[in-house]
Amino acid sequence: MAQRAAVARRLPLRDRIGSITSGTLAWIYAALLVIPFYYFIVSSFKTNEEIFESPLSLPTTFDFSNFTTAIQQADLGLAVANSALTTVAALVLTLLLALPASFALARARGRAGKIVESVFALGFLIPSFAALFPTFLLAAALGLFHTRTFVIFLLPATALPLSIVILTSFMRTIPRELEEAASMDGASSLQVLRQVYLPICVPGIATVLLLNFLSFWNAYLYPLILIGPDTAQRTIQVALPTLKVDAGTDYGVLMAGTLFTLLPVYLVYTVLQRQMQRALLSGAVKG
Amino acid sequence: MTALIDGRPNAVGDGKTAAPRTRRRGTVRDRFPGLALPALIWYAVFMIGPVVAMFVIAFLSWPGMLTTPTPAGLDNFARVFADETFWTATLNSAIQIVVGLPIMIGLAFLLAFYVVQKPRGHRVLRYLLFIPALISAPATAMVFYAMLNPDGLVNGFLRPLGLEGNEWLADPTTALGAIIAVELWSGIGYSAVLIASRLDGVETEIVQAARLDGANDWRLAWRMYWPIARDFIGVVAMLQFLSMLFNSAQTVLLLTQGGPENATTTLAYLIYRKAFVETDLGYSQAVGVVLFVIGLLGMWAIRRTLRATH
Numbered sequence: 001m002a003q004r005a006a007v008a009r010r011l012p013l014r015d016r017i018g019s020i021t022s023g024t025l026a027w028i029y030a031a032l033l034v035i036p037f038y039y040f041i042v043s044s045f046k047t048n049e050e051i052f053e054s055p056l057s058l059p060t061t062f063d064f065s066n067f068t069t070a071i072q073q074a075d076l077g078l079a080v081a082n083s084a085l086t087t088v089a090a091l092v093l094t095l096l097l098a099l100p101a102s103f104a105l106a107r108a109r110g111r112a113g114k115i116v117e118s119v120f121a122l123g124f125l126i127p128s129f130a131a132l133f134p135t136f137l138l139a140a141a142l143g144l145f146h147t148r149t150f151v152i153f154l155l156p157a158t159a160l161p162l163s164i165v166i167l168t169s170f171m172r173t174i175p176r177e178l179e180e181a182a183s184m185d186g187a188s189s190l191q192v193l194r195q196v197y198l199p200i201c202v203p204g205i206a207t208v209l210l211l212n213f214l215s216f217w218n219a220y221l222y223p224l225i226l227i228g229p230d231t232a233q234r235t236i237q238v239a240l241p242t243l244k245v246d247a248g249t250d251y252g253v254l255m256a257g258t259l260f261t262l263l264p265v266y267l268v269y270t271v272l273q274r275q276m277q278r279a280l281l282s283g284a285v286k287g
Numbered sequence: 288m289t290a291l292i293d294g295r296p297n298a299v300g301d302g303k304t305a306a307p308r309t310r311r312r313g314t315v316r317d318r319f320p321g322l323a324l325p326a327l328i329w330y331a332v333f334m335i336g337p338v339v340a341m342f343v344i345a346f347l348s349w350p351g352m353l354t355t356p357t358p359a360g361l362d363n364f365a366r367v368f369a370d371e372t373f374w375t376a377t378l379n380s381a382i383q384i385v386v387g388l389p390i391m392i393g394l395a396f397l398l399a400f401y402v403v404q405k406p407r408g409h410r411v412l413r414y415l416l417f418i419p420a421l422i423s424a425p426a427t428a429m430v431f432y433a434m435l436n437p438d439g440l441v442n443g444f445l446r447p448l449g450l451e452g453n454e455w456l457a458d459p460t461t462a463l464g465a466i467i468a469v470e471l472w473s474g475i476g477y478s479a480v481l482i483a484s485r486l487d488g489v490e491t492e493i494v495q496a497a498r499l500d501g502a503n504d505w506r507l508a509w510r511m512y513w514p515i516a517r518d519f520i521g522v523v524a525m526l527q528f529l530s531m532l533f534n535s536a537q538t539v540l541l542l543t544q545g546g547p548e549n550a551t552t553t554l555a556y557l558i559y560r561k562a563f564v565e566t567d568l569g570y571s572q573a574v575g576v577v578l579f580v581i582g583l584l585g586m587w588a589i590r591r592t593l594r595a596t597h
Contacts, residue, residue, distance in 0.1 A: 019504040022401035025394060029475060030415050036472075037418070039440050040430050052438040097326040104320030112319045116327060124526075126334050127582060129533040129555060130575035133562040134340035138333070157333030160326055189322065218423030220537055225563065237425045241541055244432060251433050258429045265421050273414070280420055280477070281484045 044256035051251050069250070070243060070257035075231045079239035080264075086148050086223070086235055087216040090155040094163055094212055095205065097156055102167035103193045107179070117168065123161025132225060139226050146228045151235075154226070155216050163208045166282060170204030171197055210272065210279040217265060236261050341579075344572040351566045363573035373574065375549045376557040379463055383553060384531055384585070387467045387474075392524050394471075395478035396516075400508045402479065403486040416480045419473035424534070428541035431469050432456070456543055459550040466551050469538050470531055478523050485519040486512055521593030525586050532582055554578050 043051050044066050045059035071077055105117050128135070135154065136145070144150035174197060182192045198205075223235045231239075240261050243254045269276050348359035367373050398416070402409050419427070434440040435455040442452030455465045489512060497511055513520070536555035539545060545552035545560060552560070554574060561571035 017503070017505055019401065019404065019406075022397040022504075022508070023406060026398050026401045026412060029394070029398060030412055032472065033415050033418050033476065035440075036430050036434060040433060043433065048438075051433075052443075055440045055443040097329055100322035101320075101326035104322035108320040108323075110319075113323075116320060116323050119327070120330070123330070123334070124529070125583075125586075126338055127533055127575070127579050128334060128337070129536065130558055130572075130578050131337035131341045132559065133568060133571060133575075134337035134344065135333070136562075137340065138337060154333050157330055160330050160334075164326065193322075214421065220424045221540075221559075237423050240425045240429060244429060249432075249436075251436075251439075254429055255433060258426050261426050262422060269417075269421055277413075277417060277480070280417065281481065 040255040040258055043252055044259050046252050048251055066250075066252040066256035067260065070253045070260060073253065074239045074242050074257060076236065076239055076257060076260055078231060079234055079236040080260075082148060082233060083217060083235040083237070084264075086152055086155070087213060089152045090159075090216050091209060091212055093152065094156040094159050095208070098160055098163040098167055098208065099198070099201075099205075100190075100193065101160075102164050102171055103189075103197055105164065105168045106171035106174075107176075117164075120161040120164045128158060129221065132221065135222075136225055145226070146230060146233065148227055148233050148235075151219075151223055151226050154222060155212075155219060158222075159208075159212045159215065163212065166208055166211075167201065167204050170201050174200055206275055207279040207282055210268070210276050211282075213268065214265065214280075338579075341572045341575045344568055345576045347569050349568040352568075356569075359569055363569040364577075366570060367573045367577065370570075372549060372552065373554075373557065376552045376554045376574075379549075379551065380532065380553045380555070380581075382463060383467055383470070383535065384528065387470055387531055388524065388528055391471055391474045391478060391527055392520060395475050395482055395523070396513065396520060397508065398475065398479035399482035399486050400512055402483045403489075413480065413483070416476040418476060420477040420480075422473070424537040425541060427469065427473055428538055431465075431472075432542060435465055457547055459547045462543055462547060462550045466535065466538055466542065469542070470535055474527050474530070478527055481523050482516060482520055485516045489515055517593055521589055524589050524593060528585050528589060529582060532578065532585065554581070 039055060042056070042059055045062055045064075046066075050057075050059070105113050108114075108116075139145040139147075139150045139154075142150065144153070178196055179192050182196050187195065218237060219235070220237045224238050227233050227235065227238065229238070229242075240257050243249070243257045344356070345363055346359060346361070347356040348362060349356035402412055402416070437452060437454050441455065445452050453461060455461050494507065494511070497507060502510070533555050536553060536559055539551050539553060539556040540559065543551040545556050555578060558571050558574045558578065561567045561574065
């Protein structure tokens with residue numbers, strides 16, 4: 001590393017144009033990432049007038065009234081509870097479906113297993129967004145329209161392809177001898193899954209959980225269409241945009257609401273930064 | 288492949304009686320991985336089912352939720368292709384992808400190239416690049432809504448410089464650009480960390496050798512790293528292509544509702560509007576089918592352009 005930096009430093013300016021260009025771009029982009037953050041965090045402590053007059057100045061007082069207004073106005077407390085309930089239930093359901101499936105696919109030797117696996121591997125081709133209306137009909141047909149329950153059922157289906165691909169590749173690394181030893185001791189398939197595979201797959205499970213936590217917590221269109229505007233049921237992502245009013249948005253309140261929405265995600269990101277980054281990386285690499 | 292290699296010999300070890308039993312169990316297992324069934328059914332009902340239904344509804348005349356649908360043949364497609372709004376939306380989607388995608392992938396590659404050289408502050412940079420991937424579409428849209436409004440941060444920057452501010456989201460000439468900017472803001476970082484994860488695997492010896500041969504950074508980036516990572520960049524480009532084609536409708540819905548004057552109506556947003564605002568369901572799903580085909584063609588095109596060359 002140090003060696004490489006040394007080589008780079010010895011080069012004449014002409015040869016470093018690439019680095020300088022990409023470096024400048026990188027830090028400009030970094031600034032473009034940070035400034036909106038700074039802006040909306042300071043804005044959440046200000047009034048409209050203060051935001052318009054001096055957008056980048058620090059707030060004069062750390063007044064949390066924007067937060068209380070946002071929480072009351074859009075029922076954000078209840079919305080967070082709904083989001084948490086939906087996310088956790090959908091995560092549990094995803095694992096209950098994906099773990100046995102991945103276990104079966106990792107052990108399968110026949111052609112059927114290959115076909116099932118490719119069905120899931122091609123899952124990213126499904127334009128679920130275009131099929132939003134039929135999904136809505138399905139909710140109505142099941143009598144679950146305008147309920148969180150349907151979204152809890154639906155979200156795992158959206159996450160299955162990626163979860164199964166990741167977990168299957170993890171389970172493939174487990175030597176077959178381990179399983180065969182266990183079956184000879186009279187263990188059933190599910191016991192083998194629970195006692196042999198699960199403990200070894202913990203990192204894979206963590207990846208799947210983090211990845212799906214992000215996508216479930218951040219889901220917007222499905223909850224919007226399928227749960228609807230009912231404050232008792234709606235999730236945080238649906239509640240947040242209601243703070244934007246066509247005539248006279250209170251930007252301080254809107255930004256306070258946005259900050260409130262992001263807190264759980266940042267909390268998890270700060271605590272589990274490495275795992276989260278790994279999860280996000282494998283999320284696309286495998287897909 | 289592995290099934291051919293590690294075959295059956297393990298079963299032989301425990302004597303004659305066990306061998307046939309193991310084989311019988313083996314063949315059952317070969318026929319179908321039963322534990323995958325619940326997930327498969329779940330997936331078929333909630334994901335594949337609606338897509339199949341989309342193809343059916345596209346051939347039905349269904350002018351409102353409460354009316355009974357009747358077969359319509361190709362009428363919906365005829366209506367779609369005769370509709371000026373559809374062509375506006377197609378043009379908007381095309382601009383969004385033809386302009387947005389190359390910029391996103393090109394910048395993401397340069398960023399990734401910079402980060403893997405491990406310059407000072409690369410850890411901070413990597414941390415920051417992940418930020419957009421964590422934020423939901425509504426939260427991103429609300430932040431940009433606050434920045435792009437007439438009294439917002441962007442105009443606040445421009446006015447002191449003597450430049451005229453603008454109502455970015457309400458001006459038909461800048462609204463689509465603003466939507467693309469939001470997409471770029473959130474897409475570049477994640478694409479960059481993905482590409483960087485691939486570039487990290489490039490062996491330092493090759494890089495050192497090239498440097499000693501006098502290759503400058505620009506050549507190093509485009510002649511060495513790009514070809515090596517080309518097929519992987521293709522995968523990232525496909526992901527971002529699909530996300531722009533479909534998911535950007537969320538940003539449109541949150542920021543402009545397709546306006547002003549259809550300036551930001553993309554194909555994906557048109558599907559949404561026809562289904563849930565105008566309840567012209569046959570039309571909506573016919574556009575869905577068109578978009579599905581465009582999606583496949585686009586992926587094929589990206590694959591051809593960024594195919595591995597070695």
